[in-house]
Amino acid sequence: MSLRNLPEIKAERLPTICAFEPDADALDRWNAGILAQQSPENTISILDVIGEDIWTGGGVTSKRVAAALRAIGDQEVFVDLNSPGGDFFEGVAIYNALRAHPHKVTVRILGLAASAASVIAMAGDEIQIGKAGFLMVHNAWVIAIGNRHDLYEAAKTMEPFDDAMATVYAERSGVKKSKAAEWMDNETWFNGEQAVKEGLADNFLPADQVAEDKTKAEAARSINATRRVDALLAKSGIPRNERRSLIGEVKRGMPDAAAHVTLDADDLKAAIEQLRSTIRS
Known part of the structure; x- marks a missing residue:
């Protein structure tokens, strides 16, 4: 077991009417x-969305982390973390x-540990x-489809998840669980100094231990635009299959999209909204 007496998070999969999506x-x-x-x-590097990423075929899964732990074997582990979050259940399984x-497990938040990634941290x-790093906590959120009984079941199923996360954040920081729950209700962002001050991190990562691969960052802009649009459309209640279809049709209708890796998310969203209106009119 971990050197700390960390609480276990028990989470079973949500009903099939639900799906977790990254935060836009x-x-x-x-x-x-x-x-x-x-x-x-x-070292285990977690430098991607949590869970399988349909847009790239990548993502960090619990199976990958478990395999890395087996390969590392009987020694301490470092976890390099820079992730916007993703699938809550995969995050819990990795945690x-x-x-x-x-x-000993040492987590190094290089850039961002948001949502499910903050649970892993x-x-x-x-x-x-890092002083320039961020940690974000919020309640688990899902896209749910169905009648009132389905939606009630989804809401009831999610309650213990949020309670478990509040327990983890509270035990780490030393605040009351009600305070941690308030952070989650408000989708709270902590910069490096705030995270250390609140007890969600122990100390600062020296700046010279963090680097930036500008080529990778540039290449990720286009796919991140797609991910952001997908997340925004998910929040508007559009089912996953419809979102994938709409985004695919918009991209096929933009002959220059593949060449311009900096495709703007707002332009893509506007095109999707126009397509939706056309389809439904």
């Missing part, structure tokens, strides 16, 4: 090019896997964060 604001703030200047061999490791026996 977190995607907007995320610089995918942030990485570690140097990392020990016994529990790190929590169960029998040696809490698995560290020691949490370091």
Whole structure:
């Protein structure tokens, strides 16, 4: 087990009427090019969205982290973290896997640890964060489809998830659970200094340990625009399959889209809205 007495998070999958989606604001703030200047061999890098990413075929899954832990074996582990979050259940599974490791786990928040990634960060026996880094906590949110009974079931199912996360944040920071729940209700962003002050991180990560791959950051802009639009449309209640279809049709209708990797998310969203209106008229 972890050196700290960290609480386990128990979470079963939501009903099939629900699906977790990344937070649009977190995607907007995320610089995918942030990485570690140097990392020990016994390091697990979590530098992507949490869970399988349909847009790239990538993403960080609990299976990948479990395999990395097996490969590292009987020694301490470093976790380099820069992620906008994603699938809550994958985040919980990764947290529990790190929590169960029998040696010290040091989490280094290089850039952003938002949503499900902030849950993963809490698995560290020691949490370091860059002064320019951010940590964001909020209630789990999903897209749910169905009648009132389905939606009631979804809401009831999510209650213990939020309670479990509030427990983890409270135990780490030393605040009352009600205070942690308030942070989550308000979707609270902590910069590096605030995270350390509130006890959500232990100390600062030296600036010279953080680097930026500008090529990777530039290449990620286009896909991040797509992810942001997908997240925004999800918040408007559009089902996943319809969102994928709409975005695909818009991209096929933009012959220059592939060439311009800096495709603006607002332009893409406007095009999708126009397409939706056409389809439904």
